[in-house]
Amino acid sequence: MATFDFLIQGLWVAAQPMNLLYALIGVTLGTAVGVLPGIGPALTVALLLPVTYQLDPAGSLIMFAGIYYGGMYGGSTTSILLNTPGESASIVTALEGNKMARAGRGGPALATAAIGSFVAGLIATLGLAFIAPYIVKLALVFGPREYFALMVLAFVTVSSAFGDSTLRGLTALFVGLALSVVGIDQLTGQARLSFGVPELLDGIEVTTLAVAMFAIGETLFIAAQGEKGPDKVEAVRGSVWMSKLDWARSWKPWLRGTLIGFPIGAMPAGGAEIGTFLSYAAEKKLAKHPEEFGHGAIEGVAGPEAANNASAAGTLVPLLTLGLPTTATAAIMLAGFQQYGLQPGPLLFATNPQLVWGLIASLLIANFMLLVLNLPLIGLWVKLLTIPKPWLYAGILLFATLGTIGANPSVYELGMLLAFGLLGYAMRVFGYPIAPVVVGLILGPLAEQQLRRALAISQGDISVLFTSPIAAVLLVIAAAALIVPLILRARGRGEVLSQLAANED
Amino acid sequence: MTKGHNPSTSTRRPDRAALFIAAVLAAIAGLIFWDVSRLAGAAGYSQVGPTTVPYAIACCLAALAVWTIFAAFRNDFPERERQEIAPVIWIVAGLAAQMLLLKVAGFSIATGILFALTARGFGKRKLWFSLPVGIALCFAVWVIFAKLLQLSLPAGPLEHLFF
Numbered sequence: 001m002a003t004f005d006f007l008i009q010g011l012w013v014a015a016q017p018m019n020l021l022y023a024l025i026g027v028t029l030g031t032a033v034g035v036l037p038g039i040g041p042a043l044t045v046a047l048l049l050p051v052t053y054q055l056d057p058a059g060s061l062i063m064f065a066g067i068y069y070g071g072m073y074g075g076s077t078t079s080i081l082l083n084t085p086g087e088s089a090s091i092v093t094a095l096e097g098n099k100m101a102r103a104g105r106g107g108p109a110l111a112t113a114a115i116g117s118f119v120a121g122l123i124a125t126l127g128l129a130f131i132a133p134y135i136v137k138l139a140l141v142f143g144p145r146e147y148f149a150l151m152v153l154a155f156v157t158v159s160s161a162f163g164d165s166t167l168r169g170l171t172a173l174f175v176g177l178a179l180s181v182v183g184i185d186q187l188t189g190q191a192r193l194s195f196g197v198p199e200l201l202d203g204i205e206v207t208t209l210a211v212a213m214f215a216i217g218e219t220l221f222i223a224a225q226g227e228k229g230p231d232k233v234e235a236v237r238g239s240v241w242m243s244k245l246d247w248a249r250s251w252k253p254w255l256r257g258t259l260i261g262f263p264i265g266a267m268p269a270g271g272a273e274i275g276t277f278l279s280y281a282a283e284k285k286l287a288k289h290p291e292e293f294g295h296g297a298i299e300g301v302a303g304p305e306a307a308n309n310a311s312a313a314g315t316l317v318p319l320l321t322l323g324l325p326t327t328a329t330a331a332i333m334l335a336g337f338q339q340y341g342l343q344p345g346p347l348l349f350a351t352n353p354q355l356v357w358g359l360i361a362s363l364l365i366a367n368f369m370l371l372v373l374n375l376p377l378i379g380l381w382v383k384l385l386t387i388p389k390p391w392l393y394a395g396i397l398l399f400a401t402l403g404t405i406g407a408n409p410s411v412y413e414l415g416m417l418l419a420f421g422l423l424g425y426a427m428r429v430f431g432y433p434i435a436p437v438v439v440g441l442i443l444g445p446l447a448e449q450q451l452r453r454a455l456a457i458s459q460g461d462i463s464v465l466f467t468s469p470i471a472a473v474l475l476v477i478a479a480a481a482l483i484v485p486l487i488l489r490a491r492g493r494g495e496v497l498s499q500l501a502a503n504e505d
Numbered sequence: 506m507t508k509g510h511n512p513s514t515s516t517r518r519p520d521r522a523a524l525f526i527a528a529v530l531a532a533i534a535g536l537i538f539w540d541v542s543r544l545a546g547a548a549g550y551s552q553v554g555p556t557t558v559p560y561a562i563a564c565c566l567a568a569l570a571v572w573t574i575f576a577a578f579r580n581d582f583p584e585r586e587r588q589e590i591a592p593v594i595w596i597v598a599g600l601a602a603q604m605l606l607l608k609v610a611g612f613s614i615a616t617g618i619l620f621a622l623t624a625r626g627f628g629k630r631k632l633w634f635s636l637p638v639g640i641a642l643c644f645a646v647w648v649i650f651a652k653l654l655q656l657s658l659p660a661g662p663l664e665h666l667f668f
Contacts, residue, residue: 050650050656051650051654053654053656054655054656164583165581167569167573167576167581170565170569171526171530171573174562174565174566174569175533177562178533178537178562178563181537181558181559181562185555187555188554188555190544190555192541192544192555192559193537193540193541193559216600219596219623220592220593220596220597223589223592223593223595223596223626223627224588224589224590224592224593225586225589226589226592389627389628390624390626390627390629390635391624391629393623393626393627394619394620394621394624394627394635394639395642397596397599397600397619397620397623398616398619398620398639398642398643398646399646401600401603401616401619402616402646402650402658405607405659406650406656406657406658409607409657409658411604411605414600414603415604417600418597418600418604421600422597425593429585429588430523430526430583430585431582431583431585448558451557451558452553452554452557452558455553455557456553460553
């Protein structure tokens with residue numbers, strides 16, 4: 001029952017007035033930014049990272065968790081009312097939710113999304129709390145080669161297993177890995193790829209890259225599409241409360257979505273979107289009225305939305321216990337930890353249990369706050385959707401640069417922002433995914449460290465990487481995740497995979 | 506050979522943009538090789554040193570460049586939508602202006618210009634309106650973040666006028 005004790009302790013940390021305030025600010029900002037069209041949770045977290053610079057680690061991570069969950073809630077509102085999902089994990093929600101909104105049932109759609117997210121968030125966070133200690137124990141037997149194999153698996157799943165092209169996914173990943181080599185080598189202190197530029201010795205800032213790729217790249221891309229006429233915001237007509245029938249049709253999908261989403265998020269298998277697609281398919285199969293799907297079936301909102309939030313909580317399992325980010329959002333969260341010199345992983349549970357458990361407990365609290373914040377105040381969030389595009393994107397760039405300037409007010413850092421923004425734009429034009437670059441940049445140095453440790457122990461014998469059973473199994477799975485999609489695409493079955501494309505989250 | 510085949514797939518020339526991307530990837534790989542070769546000899550007794558991973562990454566990038574060339578000849582890249590260049594230039598100009606003016610003019614004015622030029626890129630032509638609005642907004646942001654949240658945002662003449 002140690003978990004329970006820790007959780008109570010964590011709740012005590014999270015329930016301190018200042019921490020409650022941080023959580024409240026976090027969920028409010030997270031929802032507000034998450035609602036804005038075109039901004040997913042990854043960008044939300046990256047944009048709001050500087051707001052937390054001046055706080056103590058516990059307070060800032062609690063605010064962070066609030067921002068993360070808030071961004072997820074906000075995203076579903078956008079996709080239901082605007083049909084332009086702010087994040088790939090909300091695509092399915094948009095499918096049915098927007099149809100419901102057009103049919104005048106926007107209220108119940110928002111309600112089932114919010115309550116479903118709440119139920120899923122609650123169960124999944126508890127799942128996180130109870131599973132984490134076991135994974136931490138498992139992680140303690142992991143040596144460098146097992147970690148390296150795990151990271152290879154994460155690289156493959158993030159870059160090439162999903163999306164519409166193995167080539168472009170891998171290219172994006174290796175661009176990120178190449179960028180990760182820039183700077184001083186961690187083990188020998190030698191400068192690599194810095195070309196005598198002193199600013200490059202510190203390496204490339206993850207937040208700068210993420211903000212540039214997601215915010216500036218996206219803004220440029222949207223601007224370059226020219227005038228396409230305004231998107232139509234569906235007004236929320238009628239009550240936001242669900243009828244008895246809505247409840248009866250929603251609760252099972254919520255639970256099923258949670259069960260599907262959480263394990264997928266918890267595995268180092270990337271994105272939340274896979275869970276949402278599986279949940280959608282499951283609900284369609286199980287529904288009493290499958291013909292309603294495509295015309296606004298409430299099950300099609302309830303299930304995927306629950307799956308989405310459950311896997312969002314699930315991605316925190318590898319992040320907190322292994323220090324392994326499997327989504328762009330998690331990668332930026334990891335950057336948030338690193339700004340305090342904290343490295344998530346099994347050691348953090350031992351050295352800083354208050355912080356970890358305070359964070360987990362604050363996720364529960366943030367979840368409650370979001371439910372209260374979302375249902376009655378929905379009208380307020382909807383107003384954010386009506387901001388005209390020029391002001392919206394001007395504001396996004398204002399805050400994007402604000403974060404960079406706040407972290408490091410130098411011409412050089414803004415130059416990096418501009419350069420990577422242009423790179424992000426070009427990658428969007430040519431259909432390259434963005435998330436692998438960010439994950440490659442942050443995970444690259446960690447993977448390199450583990451690889452070199454493993455090889456140093458074996459005195460350069462590469463076969464050591466495959467001779468541990470755990471590492472061998474992980475590498476085989478990674479190889480399968482690389483090869484199977486290639487074969488599927490070659491046989492023209494690629495559509496399914498490209499639908500599962502992990503782009504933003 | 507049926508008559509209904511799609512001519513665009515069989516007669517199109519190789520995708521020039523994709524060939525360019527392949528060249529860029531190859532160039533990055535070459536750059537890594539060149540830079541890291543200077544570090545040679547630093548490897549420890551296990552032959553694994555700071556050069557091992559960069560070499561591996563460079564090899565993979567070179568392989569990806571070759572793969573991209575194949576993809577270019579098979580026209581594997583997705584259809585690209587037509588891109589409007591003017592808005593992109595407005596926004597890049599805004600970012601460049603902010604970058605260059607930040608130290609001289611302070612946060613509010615520099616970022617206000619970025620704000621106005623971005624809005625211009627999205628079709629708000631009235632710069633005489635959006636520029637003051639942008640500067641006022643950025644000044645409010647500066648007060649909140651620099652004064653309340655203690656973020657170090659550069660101050661310029663406008664900020665010094667008030668604080």
